[in-house]
Amino acid sequence: MSRRGFLSTGAAAIGAFTVIPSHVFAAGKHGQVAPSDRIRLLHIGCGSEGLLELEALLKSPAIDIVGVADPNRESYNYIDWSEYGLRNRLRKLMDEPAWKEGVRGIPGGRNIMKEVVETYYRKHRPGYRGTVAAAEDFRELLETLKDVDAVKIMSPDHHHAFQAVDCLKRGKHVIMHKPLGNKMTEAMKVVDTAKASPLSTYMLAYNAMGDGKDIDRIKKWIEAGAIGRLREIHNWSNRPVWPQYPVIPEGKEPVPEGLNWDLWLGPAEMRDYHFEYTHCCFRGWYEFGAGAIADMGYYSLWPVFRALKLDSATSASTRFSRVVGLKNGVPSTLVNDYSYPLAAAYRFEIPYKDGSGNIILQWHDGGMKPPAPEGYENDDLPLEGMMFTGDRGAIVGGFHGNDPRLYGEDASRFAGIKGEPVAENPNETLPDGTVRWLQTWVDGCRGKGKSPASFEYAGEVNETFNLGSVSLMSNGKKLTYDPRTRTVTNDETANRLLSRKVRKGWEI
Numbered sequence: 001m002s003r004r005g006f007l008s009t010g011a012a013a014i015g016a017f018t019v020i021p022s023h024v025f026a027a028g029k030h031g032q033v034a035p036s037d038r039i040r041l042l043h044i045g046c047g048s049e050g051l052l053e054l055e056a057l058l059k060s061p062a063i064d065i066v067g068v069a070d071p072n073r074e075s076y077n078y079i080d081w082s083e084y085g086l087r088n089r090l091r092k093l094m095d096e097p098a099w100k101e102g103v104r105g106i107p108g109g110r111n112i113m114k115e116v117v118e119t120y121y122r123k124h125r126p127g128y129r130g131t132v133a134a135a136e137d138f139r140e141l142l143e144t145l146k147d148v149d150a151v152k153i154m155s156p157d158h159h160h161a162f163q164a165v166d167c168l169k170r171g172k173h174v175i176m177h178k179p180l181g182n183k184m185t186e187a188m189k190v191v192d193t194a195k196a197s198p199l200s201t202y203m204l205a206y207n208a209m210g211d212g213k214d215i216d217r218i219k220k221w222i223e224a225g226a227i228g229r230l231r232e233i234h235n236w237s238n239r240p241v242w243p244q245y246p247v248i249p250e251g252k253e254p255v256p257e258g259l260n261w262d263l264w265l266g267p268a269e270m271r272d273y274h275f276e277y278t279h280c281c282f283r284g285w286y287e288f289g290a291g292a293i294a295d296m297g298y299y300s301l302w303p304v305f306r307a308l309k310l311d312s313a314t315s316a317s318t319r320f321s322r323v324v325g326l327k328n329g330v331p332s333t334l335v336n337d338y339s340y341p342l343a344a345a346y347r348f349e350i351p352y353k354d355g356s357g358n359i360i361l362q363w364h365d366g367g368m369k370p371p372a373p374e375g376y377e378n379d380d381l382p383l384e385g386m387m388f389t390g391d392r393g394a395i396v397g398g399f400h401g402n403d404p405r406l407y408g409e410d411a412s413r414f415a416g417i418k419g420e421p422v423a424e425n426p427n428e429t430l431p432d433g434t435v436r437w438l439q440t441w442v443d444g445c446r447g448k449g450k451s452p453a454s455f456e457y458a459g460e461v462n463e464t465f466n467l468g469s470v471s472l473m474s475n476g477k478k479l480t481y482d483p484r485t486r487t488v489t490n491d492e493t494a495n496r497l498l499s500r501k502v503r504k505g506w507e508i
Contacts (some may be wrong), residue, residue, distance in 0.1 A: 003359070008161045010297055014286065017452070021427075026209070029283060033061040033062050033432075034298065035064075035175040037062070038061075038062055038063060038064045038150050039063050039064065039149045039150050039173070039442060039445050040064050040147055040149045040150070041057065041064065041065050041066065041148070041149065041150045041151065041152060041156070042065075042066065042067040042068070042069065042141055042145065042148050042150075042151045042152075042172075043065055043067070043068045043069070043113065043117075043151070043152050044068075044069050044070075044111040044138045044151055044152065044153045044154065044155055044163055044379060044490075045069075045070055045152075045153060045154035045156075045159075045326065046068050046069075046070035046072070046109055046110045046112060046153035046154075047070070047072075047078055047108045047109075047110060047154070047279060048078040048079060048080045048086055048106055048107075048108050048279070048280075049154055049177075049438055050070075050108075050154035051107070051108065051112065051113060051116065052080075052086060052088060052089065053094055053154065053204075053279070054093070054113070054116060054117070055089075056434075056435050056438050057152065057438070058093070058117065058120045058121075058124075059061045059433040059435075059436075060432075060434040060438055060439075060442070061432055061434070061435065062434060062439075062442045063438075063442070064130075064131065065117045065132060066130070066132060066145060066148065067132060067133040067134070067135070067141040067145050067148065068110045068113045068114050068117070068132055068133075068134050068136035069110060069134070069135050069136065069137060069140075069141055070109055070113070070136070070155075071136050071137075071259060071260040071261075071263040071264040072108065072109040072110065072256075072258060072259045072260075073109050073110060073111055073136075073258030073259070074107075074109035074110070074258060075105075075107075075108060075109055075256060075258065075259070075277070076103060076104065076105025076106060076107050077106070077109075077256075077279070078105075078106040078107065078108040078218060078279050079106065079242065079279045079280035079281070080106045082350075083106065086107065087099070087100055087103075087106070087107060090107075090116055093116065093120060094116060094119045094120055094123070095123060096098070096119065107310055108279075109135060110134045110135070110136075113132075113134075114132045114134045116478060117132045117269065118130075118131065118132050122388070122488045132378075133145055136260045136263055137260075137263060138163065138167075139166070142167070142170055142172070145248075148172060149172065149173060149445065150172055150173035150174065150175070150200075150445055151163075151167045151172050151173075151174055151175075152174075152175045152176070153167075153174065153175070153176040153177065153201060154176075154177055156282045156288055156289070157179055157181075157182040157282065157283065157288060157289045157290050157294065158179060158182050158263075158266060158267060158268050158282070158287060158288045158289070159266050159267070160176060160177075160179065160181050160182070160186075161180060161181030161182075161183070161186030161189060161190050161508060162186070162266060162506055162508055163176075163183075164176055164180065164190045164193075164194075164201075164455070165189055165190055165193050165508050166508075168193050168194065168197050168199055168201070169193070169238060171199070173199050173201070173439050173441070173444065173445045174194075174199070174200075174201050174202075174455075175201070175202040175204065175438075176201070176202070176203060176204065176206045176455075177203075177205075178203055178204065178294060178298040178299075178458075179207045179290050179294045179298065179462055179465065179466075180203065180455055180458060180462045181247070181462070181466070182288070182289060182290040182294065182466070182469070183466065183498065183499055183500050184463065184466040184467065184470065184486065184498035184499065184500070185486070185498050185499040186500075186508060187462045187463070187466055188459065188463060188486060189389055189508050190455055190461070191455055191456050191458070191459040191462065194455035194456045195231070195455075195456035196456060198225040199444075200441055200442075200443075200444025200445045200450065200451065200454075201289070201441075201444075201450075201451075201453075201454045201455040201456075202437075202440070202441040202444075202451050202453045202454065202455075203298070203453055203454075203455055203458045204453075205298035205302055205453075205458075206426060206437065206452065206453030207426045207427055207437035207453075208299035208300070208303075208400065208453075209302075209303045209422070210402075210423035210425065210426070210427060211421035211425045212303065212313075212400050212419075212421055212425075213418075213419035213420060213421040213422075214397060214400070214402045214403065214404055214419055215303045215304065215307050215400075215401050215419070216419035216420050216421075216422075217404060217417060217418060217419025217455050218307075218388060218395055218397070218401055218404050218419070219307045219308065219419075220417050220418075220419060221404075221406060221417055222308075222388065222390070222395075223416055224414055224417060225392075225410075226390075226393060226395075226406055226408070226410055226411070226413075226414035226417070227388065227389065227390030227391075227392055227393035227394055227395060227406070227408055228390040228391040228392030228408075229390055229391050229392075230359055230388060230389075230390050230395065231360065231389050231390055232359065232360040232361070232362060232388075232389045232391070233304060233359060233360070233361045233362070233387070233388050234362045234363075234364065234370040234386065234387040234388075235297065235300050235301055235304075235361075235362075235363050235364070235385075235386045235387075235399070236363070236364035236365065236369045236370065236384060236385055236386075236399075237292060237296045237297075237364070237365050237384050237399065238365075238366075238367060238383050239292035239295055239296050239365050239366070240283065240284060240291075240292045240295070240342070240365065242280045242281050242283060242284060243276070243281055243284070244284045244339065244340065244341075244342050245276050245281070245284060245285075245339055246315040246323040246334055246336065246339060246341075246342070247334070247336075248338065249276045249277070251274075252272045252273075252274075252353045253272075253273055253274050253275060254273070255273045255463055257271075258292070259273075262272045264278070265503070266503075266506055267366065267500065267502045267503055267506035267507075267508075268287045268288060268500070268503070269287065269500075269501060269503065270497040270503065278284075278312075282414050283295055283340075284339055284340050285338060285339050285340070286337070286338055286339065286340065286434070286469065286473060287338065287471075287500070288361065289340070289396065290337055290376060290465065290466070290469060291340040291344070291345070291365075291469060291472070292340070292365035292366065292470075293344075293346060293363050293365065293465050293468060293469075294465055295461070296365075296399075297363055297465060298458075298461060299400065300386060300399055300400050300401070300466075301361070301363075301461060302458060302461045303400075303401070304386075304401070305460055305461045306457075308352070309352060309353045309354065310350045310351075310353065310359075310361075310460060311350065311351045311352065311353045311460055311483065312350075312459070312460045312463040312467075312481075312483040313348040313349060313350050313361070313463070313464040313467050313468075313481060313483075314347060314349050314350070314351060314462055314477060314480065314482070314483070315348065315349040315479060315480050315481060316348050316464075316467045316468045316470070316471040316478070316479050316481065316482055317346075317347045317348075317471055317476060317477065317478035318343070318344055318345065318346050318347070318468060318471040318472045318476045319344065319347075319364060319476055320341035320343065320344040320472060320476060321341050321342045321343040321344070322334070322335065322341070323341075323342070333379060335475060337473055340472065341366070341472070342366050343365060343366025343367055343368050344363075344364075344366060344368070344472060345362065345363065345365075345368050346363040346364075346367055346468040346472075347360060347361075347362050348360070348361040348362070348363075348464055348467070348468065350464070351492070359372070361464075363468070369381050369385075369421070370387060372396075372482065373387065373393070373394035373396065373407050373408075374391060374407070374408075374409065375411075376394075376396065376407060381396065382398070384398070384399040385397065385398055385399055386398065386399060386400065386401045390408075392408050392409065392410060393406065393407055393408020393409065393410060393411060394406075394407045394408060395407070424436055424440075426440070426453075437453070438453070440453065444454060458489070463483060463486075466498070467479065467481050470488065470494050470497045470498060471494075473494075473497050474491065474493070474494045474497065477491065477494065479491055479494050486498070
């Protein structure tokens with residue numbers, strides 16, 4: 001019995017019991033949570049990444065996964081880092097060494113997640129006799145499972161904003177992966193809805209902050225004047241690590257059995273099914289994804305926005321790789337308005353929130369990197385990294401700013417400055433098995449205040465990245481942007497690209 005269900009019966013129902021079992025009200029041994037105190041959760045999105053992230057939810061005694069939703073019933077054509085890595089991880093989680101033995105391919109779909117959840121609960125929750133509801137459409141489950149408290153959203157990017165706003169308006173707490181939306185107006189609608197709501201939200205990128213001491217050290221170096229005045233921040237990645245398609249897929253593939261293609265498209269414009277749009281590959285299309293910057297940039301740059309108190313970008317321009325093909329025997333450059341390039345560089349002008357000035361933020365992907373600073377040991381920056389440059393030196397670290405090193409004439413004088421870790425490391429595992437980042441969201445669901453990872457606190461970084469995508473779609477043009485009115489002020493065509501033409505029935 002859930003808390004919501006119990007409370008709805010009122011005092012009269014209490015009189016109907018001769019004895020009320022103690023487990024209805026209170027936890028038993030350490031690490032258990034009374035059923036009346038558990039958060040009943042619907043998991044939206046059952047692909048490979050959703051399955052990889054199940055472990056944290058399953059091991060938290062505060063959470064009951066009661067339903068799963070995905071347009072795909074079950075298939076073995078997903079994308080992962082190795083052919084059997086996901087299967088073997090799920091085997092270990094379920095304690096089923098022979099699970100899917102002889103089955104080729106990477107598993108995914110709502111039936112797979114339903115099986116994993118039920119198997120785990122039967123083995124790790126004494127007395128569990130429940131079943132996990134499964135459906136194509138999350139809205140169907142929210143209508144039939146009346147006592148759902150919360151949802152986790154792990155669907156393709158183009159669904160995020162619609163699903164998050166819909167669930168918040170239904171009174172559900174939400175935990176969701178980045179981005180908040182792959183179109184500017186949609187993402188900011190999520191921010192506005194979360195800000196106006198008392199419900200608990202959490203954007204899954206905050207947990208990458210770790211103990212925070214490296215970013216704190218960088219901040220202290222900058223504030224102490226170790227590199228002079230901060231001019232630019234660079235962050236670079238080898239992403240994309242999924243296939244990028246510079247042309248629209250040719251031919252019409254049959255829709256796989258068990259996949260509701262119309263539902264998978266959701267708010268996006270109708271088109272024929274093709275595998276190249278789905279699974280991990282969706283990130284490469286403007287309509288479905290938000291590019292490499294949205295895949296990785298939230299992990300690395302959101303902590304920087306927070307530490308340095310940066311506001312939303314006021315301008316964005318981009319450079320990108322170009323594909324050259326032959327047309328009637330003549331080399332021709334292909335520039336399109338439907339897919340992200342193989343490599344891109346973004347340049348943003350970012351003001352400080354206190355009005356003290358602007359800095360330049362540059363993102364590089366697809367193998368692009370900035371020049372190494374003067375004094376850098378081998379003149380070749382690592383494959384992925386972060387750099388802060390000032391007028392008297394530079395700081396170079398790993399992709400998350402980790403293990404930073406100071407370069408410049410004053411480096412030795414400031415090298416002894418250390419960073420302080422955050423009070424609570426989001427990746428710490430608590431005694432009951434819950435990871436702390438998840439516990440902060442659970443606490444919010446129980447009315448203990450909003451988490452620092454709440455959607456509204458990610459508004460500036462989402463707004464900035466979405467503006468960069470519009471610059472790419474505008475052939476790299478420098479766009480000026482007013483965060484107060486949320487409009488592009490120097491190009492009306494680009495301004496219209498802040499939103500999409502939404503299919504009827506999928507309006508936010």
